[in-house]
Amino acid sequence: MPVGRSPYDRGLRPSADPQESPLVSSTPGPDLVLAGTVDKAADAILVGLETTAGEPRLIGDHFLGDAARDVLAGLVAVGATGRRDQVHRIPAPSSLPVASVVSVGLGGADDRTEDLVRAAAGTAARALTGVGHVSTTLAPAGLGAVAEGLVLGSYRFTEFKKPADDDAPSLTRIDLLVDSPRDKQTKADLARAVAVAEAVGVARDLVNTPPSHLFPAEFAERARTLGSAAGLSVEVLDERALERGGYGGIVGVGKGSSRPPRLVRLSWTGGKKKAPSVALVGKGITFDTGGISIKPAAGMENMTSDMAGAAAVVATVVLAAKLELPVNVTATVPMAENMPSSTAQRPGDVLTQYGGTTVEVINTDAEGRLILADAIVRACEDEPDYLIDTATLTGAQMVALGTRTPGVLGTDAFRDRVAAISQRVGEGGWAMPMPTELRADLDSRVADLANVTNHRWGGMLVAGLYLKEFVAEGVQWAHIDVAGPAFNTGGPFGYTPKGGTGVPVRTMIAVLEDIAENG
Known part of the structure; x- marks a missing residue:
C-alpha cells in the first residue's frame, strides 16, 4: 500500500513574483510500500547483516526462502562481515527475481539501537545508485526506524542544479517486506515514520534554499x-x-x-x-x-x-x-x-x-x-x-x-x-x-x-x-x-x-x- 504524500511534502509554493522567488522543492523521495513477498518488478533486494557470535547473519532471511543461504555465502565471499554501515553489492542468485543484492551492516546484534538501524537504512539508501525499485528485508530490525532512514537517506536537494545527463534511474519505490502487510498497526507505524521523515525534508529544503531566494x-x-x-x-x-x-x-x-x-x-x-x-x-x-x-x-x-x-x-x-x-x-x-x-x-x-x-x-x-x-x-x-x-x-x-x-x-x-x-x-x-x-x-x-x-x-x-x-x-x-x-x-x-x-x-x-x- 503506497503511503501518499503529505500536504506539505516539499511542495513549497512561490510568492507572486516567480523571478524573485521560484518554486523550490527537492527531488521527491521514494514511495514506501508494505509487501509480503519480493516483487518481480524490483531491480534489487536490500538486505541487512548483523554479527552474532562474530558471524554475519541475515536479518529477515525468511523473505528470501531457499536463496538466503546463497545470498549470505555470496556476501561473505566479497568481504561482508556485518560491520556497521558496511555496504556490498553482488549479483542475485538465479532463484531470486532481481538482478542484484545490496547489503548493509548493522553491527553487533547485542549493540543494536533504533538510531543505528535508522543510520544503516540511510547509508543503504545513499548507496542505491542506479536502482529504481528495491525490495528490502530490513523491516524486522524496526519498521519505523528503517522507513525513516530510507526516506531521509534518499533525500536530495537539486532545485538549482541542471538535470543529470546520465540515464541511471532514481530510486522511486521501496517495498518493505513484513509478515503482515495489511495489519492496521503496521500501516500506522509506516505512515507516521514517512510523515516524520517528510517533515524533516521540509525543514531541510528551507535550510538549503539560498538566501537569494529565501x-x-x-x-x-x-x-x-x-x-x-x-x-x-x-x-x-x-x-x-x-x-x-x-x-x-x-x-x-x-x-x-x-x-x-x-x-x-x-x-x-x-x-x-x-x-x-x-x-x-x-x-x-x-x-x-x-x-x-x-x-x-x-x-x-x-x-x-x-x-x-x-x-x-x-x-x-x-x-x-x-x-x-x-x-x-x-x-x-x-x-x-x-x-x-x-x-x-x-x-x-x-x-x-x-x-x-x-x-x-x-x-x-x-x-x-x-x-x-x-x-x-x-x-x-x-x-x-x-x-x-x-x-x-x-x-x-x-x-x-x-x-x-x-x-x-x-x-x-x-x-x-x-x-x-x-x-x-x-x-x-x-x-x-x-x-x-x-x-x-x-x-x-x-x-x-x-x-x-x-x-x-x-x-x-x-x-x-x-x-x-x-x-x-x-x-x-x-x-x-x-x-x-x-x-x-x-x-x-x-x-x-x-x-x-x-x-x-x-x-x-x-x-x-x-x-x-x-x-
Whole structure:
C-alpha cells in the first residue's frame, strides 16, 4: 500500500513574483510500500547483516526462502562481515527475481539501537545508485526506524542544479517486506515514520534554499502556505505591524537589510480546552553577516542555515497537525536578515524588546537572542504549559559539544525530559546548566541587559541565561542550540546529507507526542 504524500511534502509554493522567488522543492523521495513477498518488478533486494557470535547473519532471511543461504555465502565471499554501515553489492542468485543484492551492516546484534538501524537504512539508501525499485528485508530490525532512514537517506536537494545527463534511474519505490502487510498497526507505524521523515525534508529544503531566494517575506509566505495547507491558523506581521507592536528586537536586527523582517504565528488546536498547550519558537535569520560586527568571510556562505531553528519549528507544527496530535501547539517564528548598512543597528545602541526590557547591543552578531526574546515574550502571552525554542544560536555550542550534539538548556525537569527524548530518537541532545554566577555578566551600564558578556566563557550558557529573562514564570521551558547539528558542512553520513539536516524536528515532535501521552 503506497503511503501518499503529505500536504506539505516539499511542495513549497512561490510568492507572486516567480523571478524573485521560484518554486523550490527537492527531488521527491521514494514511495514506501508494505509487501509480503519480493516483487518481480524490483531491480534489487536490500538486505541487512548483523554479527552474532562474530558471524554475519541475515536479518529477515525468511523473505528470501531457499536463496538466503546463497545470498549470505555470496556476501561473505566479497568481504561482508556485518560491520556497521558496511555496504556490498553482488549479483542475485538465479532463484531470486532481481538482478542484484545490496547489503548493509548493522553491527553487533547485542549493540543494536533504533538510531543505528535508522543510520544503516540511510547509508543503504545513499548507496542505491542506479536502482529504481528495491525490495528490502530490513523491516524486522524496526519498521519505523528503517522507513525513516530510507526516506531521509534518499533525500536530495537539486532545485538549482541542471538535470543529470546520465540515464541511471532514481530510486522511486521501496517495498518493505513484513509478515503482515495489511495489519492496521503496521500501516500506522509506516505512515507516521514517512510523515516524520517528510517533515524533516521540509525543514531541510528551507535550510538549503539560498538566501537569494529565501528572505523574510518569502519565508513567511512559504510558512503561510504550509500552515494553510495543514489547516493551521496563520498570522503574519510585516515590518509596519512589528514597529507598531513594539517588537524592538526583530525590528532592530532587520534594520540593516533592504528585505524587512516578519513574525509568523502558526497554531494547531488539536486538543480540548484542558489539553496541554505548547509554544514553539525558532530563530529565523535568513542570512547572518553579523551586521556591523561582521563575520569573517571564510565560511560565511554557511550562514544560509541561520534560519534552521525556524524551519524546524514550522515543519514541526505542521507535522503535529498531520498526525492530529491532541495538544495545542502555537509556533511563533521571527524572521529577519542581519546585514551591515547605513541603517543597521550599531554596537552600543539600545533597543526595547517586546514587553519593555531594554537591551544594550554590544555585539550585532549576537542577534538571534534579540529576535527570540521578542518571540518568547509573545508566545508566553498565550500562557502555554511548555515552551521549546530552538536556534543556531552560538558558536560556543560547537566548541562545547561538537557539530552533532545539540545543547539543551532550560527549566531543570523539562530540560532533562527533552534531552532524554532527543537522545532516544537519535538527535543526541545533551542537558547543559545555566550557572547563576554568569548572569551578572549580562548587566549593562545603560540598559536592563546587555546582549553579550565581556568575556568568551560559557557562551552557550550565557545565551540561555539571556533567553531565560523573557520566559514567563511557571512555564516549563527548553532551549535547544543546534548551531552545529542543523547544518552539516562535512560529508554525508548515515541518513544525514551534506547541508541542512532537519535537526531538531524529530526531537520536537517526539516531545509533543510525549506531552500528549503523559502530560
